[in-house]
Structure formats: C-alpha cells, structure tokens
Amino acid sequence: xxxxxxxxxxxxxxxxxxxxxxxxxxxxxxxxxxxxxxxxxxxxxxxxxxxxxxxxxxxxxxxxxxxxxxxxxxxxxxxxxxxxxxxxxxxxxxxxxxxxxxxxxxxxxxxxxxxxxxxxxxxxxxxxxxxxxxxxxxxxxxxxxxxxxxxxxxxxxxxxxxxxxxxxxxxxxxxxxxxxxxxxxxxxxxxxxxxxxxxxxxxxxxxxxxxxxxxxxxxxxxxxxxxxxxxxxxxxxxxxxxxxxxxxxxxxxxxxxxxxxxxxxxxxxxxxxxxxxxxxxxxxxxxxxxxxxxxxxxxxxxxxxxxxxxxxxxxxxxxxxxxxxxxxxxxxxxxxx
Amino acid sequence: xxxxxxxxxxxxxxxxxxxxxxxxxxxxxxxxxxxxxxxxxxxxxxxxxxxxxxxxxxxxxxxxxxxxxxxxxxxxxxxxxxxxxxxxxxxxxxxxxxxxxxxxxxxxxxxxxxxxxxxxxxxxxxxxxxxxxxxxxxxxxxxxxxxxxxxxxxxxxxxxxxxxxxxxxxxxxxxxxxxxxxxxxxxxxxxxxxxxxxxxxxxxxxxxxxxxxxxxxx
Numbered sequence: 001x002x003x004x005x006x007x008x009x010x011x012x013x014x015x016x017x018x019x020x021x022x023x024x025x026x027x028x029x030x031x032x033x034x035x036x037x038x039x040x041x042x043x044x045x046x047x048x049x050x051x052x053x054x055x056x057x058x059x060x061x062x063x064x065x066x067x068x069x070x071x072x073x074x075x076x077x078x079x080x081x082x083x084x085x086x087x088x089x090x091x092x093x094x095x096x097x098x099x100x101x102x103x104x105x106x107x108x109x110x111x112x113x114x115x116x117x118x119x120x121x122x123x124x125x126x127x128x129x130x131x132x133x134x135x136x137x138x139x140x141x142x143x144x145x146x147x148x149x150x151x152x153x154x155x156x157x158x159x160x161x162x163x164x165x166x167x168x169x170x171x172x173x174x175x176x177x178x179x180x181x182x183x184x185x186x187x188x189x190x191x192x193x194x195x196x197x198x199x200x201x202x203x204x205x206x207x208x209x210x211x212x213x214x215x216x217x218x219x220x221x222x223x224x225x226x227x228x229x230x231x232x233x234x235x236x237x238x239x240x241x242x243x244x245x246x247x248x249x250x251x252x253x254x255x256x257x258x259x260x261x262x263x264x265x266x267x268x269x270x271x272x273x274x275x276x277x278x279x280x281x282x283x284x285x286x287x288x289x290x291x292x293x294x295x296x297x298x299x300x301x302x303x304x305x306x307x308x309x310x311x312x313x314x315x316x317x318x319x320x321x322x323x324x325x326x327x328x329x330x331x332x333x334x335x336x337x
Numbered sequence: 338x339x340x341x342x343x344x345x346x347x348x349x350x351x352x353x354x355x356x357x358x359x360x361x362x363x364x365x366x367x368x369x370x371x372x373x374x375x376x377x378x379x380x381x382x383x384x385x386x387x388x389x390x391x392x393x394x395x396x397x398x399x400x401x402x403x404x405x406x407x408x409x410x411x412x413x414x415x416x417x418x419x420x421x422x423x424x425x426x427x428x429x430x431x432x433x434x435x436x437x438x439x440x441x442x443x444x445x446x447x448x449x450x451x452x453x454x455x456x457x458x459x460x461x462x463x464x465x466x467x468x469x470x471x472x473x474x475x476x477x478x479x480x481x482x483x484x485x486x487x488x489x490x491x492x493x494x495x496x497x498x499x500x501x502x503x504x505x506x507x508x509x510x511x512x513x514x515x516x517x518x519x520x521x522x523x524x525x526x527x528x529x530x531x532x533x534x535x536x537x538x539x540x541x542x543x544x545x546x547x548x549x550x551x552x553x554x555x
Binding site for chain 2: 037040041115116117118119120121124125127128129136137138141164165166169170173244245246
C-alpha cells in the first residue's frame, strides 16, 4: 500500500513537472533574464491562442476593419512592410513606423518614445488612438462579450467565460511573449554550430566596432533612447522621447530598435524614411558632426569603404530568423473566423 | 452684473464600522465659498484614494490588498468604503492618486481597470483625478475646463500623501472644498491639463489643499 502511494506521488510529480515544462517560457541561455514579470501572467497554450485570435481580429477597431496584424505582419517580423508610417481606420495615417514585434519579454518600455511602460497596456494605445483603431476598451469588451466563440476561448484560457480588460490584455501579452526570435545564422554561430564566412566575419567585426554600443548583442538593442542625427521631418515634427520625459536633452531621441530580422523589417527608422539597408549605411557613414546631444560613439565619422558596407550588411543578414518569420504558430489562427 | 454662483454640494460617506456600525468617517465635497468672481459648474469629479491606513498607538489597519478606491461623485455606489471595525483610531493616512508601483504593473482589474476611464492609454499611467465643468471665465470652447491630473515618474510625480491626526472615538469626515482648488488656479489662464508635467503638479497641489478633517457635531 505504502509503495503504491509512493509510486503514485512520483507519478503525479512527473505529470506536474511535464505540464510545468510545457508552459515554461523558453529562451536561449545567452539571453539575459526577461524583464516581464511572468509570475503575474502564467503562460498557458490557451491564453496564447486567445491572444493570437485577438491579434488577428479587426473587432478591436471601431469599424471592425483594422487588426493588430494590419500593421504588424508576421512575414516581416511583425513590422509593416513598404509602409513608412502606420495606417488606421478610414485610411488615416499615423506619425511613426510600426516596429517589429518579438523578444518583447526583454523590453522595458514600448513605442519609439517609450511612452508605454508595460507590455500588458501596450495594446491600449493603438486600440484607442483615433488614427489607428479609434475604439474604446469598453466597447471592445462589449463586442467580445457578444461573441460566443470568444466566450469559449476565454473559458478555455481562464476557467470561466468572464471577459474583462485585464484578461484581454494579458492574453494579447501572452501571444506577444510567445514571439521569440533566436534561430538566426548569428545564433547558430554563437552556439558554435556554424562559422561565419569571411564577409560576415568582417561585417561582425565592423558591427562590434561601430554599432554594438547601442545595438547590443544578443538582443541587438540596449533599449535606450538616442539621437542618430536624422534631419527633422517638418511634416511630422516628432520630438521623440522629449514628449514623454519633457527633458530638453531628450529632444529627437528615439528608442534604439533591435537589428534582428532587419533584412525583412524595412522601411527603417522611426518614420520609415530609409527603404534599404544601403541607405541606412550611408546615413551612419555621413554623420559624425560634433553634437552634444548624441552619443560620443556617433560623433566620429565611420568612414566605411564600399566593401566594408557590403560586409556589414552581410553580417546584418545573419540576424534573419526564417524559422521565426515563417512559423505557422504565429500566423492567423483557425479560430479567426 | 453681480457674480452668480452655482452652488455645488455633494455629500459622500465612507464608513469606518465600529461595533454599532456608526459611520466614523465620511468624505464630503463642497464648493461653498463665493470667493470667485464668476460662476462655476462642475460636471465631473472623480478621484482615486489609495493606501488608506488607519492607526491607533499600536495598531495599523490598512485595507490592502485592494486598497484602491475610485470615487466618482456622480455615482453614489462608488463612494462607500467599508473597513473593518476600528474604534480608537488616532490617525488616518491616504494618498490622492495611484503610486508608481501600481502605475508600472501592467493590466489590473477592479477599481484599477483601464476601462474605468481613469487611465492614459497613449502614455501609460493612471489619472489621479478628473475635474471637469464650465465657467464663463474660461476662454476655451464652450467655456469648458477639463483637468486630468496624473504622472508617477520623477520629477512629475503627482501623487499627494496625507496624514491627519484624529481624536479617538470622535466621528469625523473628510471635507474636500473645491473652492480652494479654483482659488489656487486661474481658470482664465489655465482651463485644461491632460498630461503629466508641471501643470499636473500644480493642479494636484491645488486639489490637495482642499482636503481637511472635520469633526462631526453630535
């Protein structure tokens, strides 16, 4: 009898262990510790699925025409291909370029100016912005509550069919947290599975010399706000970080974006002004004028030769993660009707 | 023309239940001092009171874990706060607004649900209070004023903390005299505040000056 009990408890422990492991948040061991407090939002497959359905559902917008995916396309690392500025309901155009969405568990603040302080509340901004989805959170809840299929999805995720904003937002977070890009050629190189070719290796050397201060490995951003001497677009007059901090030294500073999947996330910069990586290279190669408001690393001219620019771009392309870009788990769900 | 004055008086209670369930404390909002040169009509007054701690000499009674109360003075259902029996209270502490920890904690429910309309969606953070209305003195469209105060990050942390001494066993109420608010700001020069910053600090200071403890007369 006693033996049976021991056997049973061992079995139960094994089951518990397996189920915990199934819901564990996995990431490479050379990544830092995530900043998202996962203990306040337990990961489950049902929550991720609910978040995924919400992400692809235009029900979040006022006229049911725009979903998150309208500007965050999975095949472009969830950026908005070919569109310099984000789009909204009634053909409205926003002020900034839609950023890539992955490795968000490590991100301390969101938006180009860091106006959003937590992943859970990020979705509120595009949902309520008049130039984006133009909707209210109360009306979204009303619409979700009318839907039988959402009642079922909430029931599966939370054990009852109550639909409120906390559950809605945390489910979207769970889907976003599941977007992890860590299977690029660069990652294989770090793990010792492959070696870079000569061009990539030289590009990697140049990257470490010129770019790694802000676009720091392995996430390829240090999440700070910096000015990279872009000329001011007077049709937007975007003050960047200043509009949040109200500190004059933060004028025209924007969040350092990750470089992972950069090959697919064009156009570039906070206003999408550059269409190609070559244009980006030329920009950084041309700055370097004395300016107190920019990093000392950017005050000296890079002076890259044409071959060096080609090598640096070859390195940047090793950050492409095709497994992530074409992962069926991240695309439109069968539950999206 | 003599200045008109639209009387604004709302009485709301939050109870501290003692053995006889007699109300010991209540919040009263008044605008009853005709110190202004023109009339003021108030349409909206909502505020968060949080981290309420009632103490006697050796015991603290805080209302955690859900010590966040959204008072909406147009909806009497929202302003009754029940706390556990506590008779010999000699001090009460509370905050006007939401602290920085809660402001950075992501999606929350109940009183802190962003669908309550007291959350800035475009720049994360709770709105500590809203005062909206109109006055002929305002040069704005329809003579309206709209004050939304918030901000939790240095140097624009708009939270206001209070500590009042209490006479043990004496019933009291908390009075918010909004006339003091309008005395401290000039509606002619400032008729809207909608984001964290120096003006949010200014109006938070103005509203904080309106709070006082008044002993009830038996």
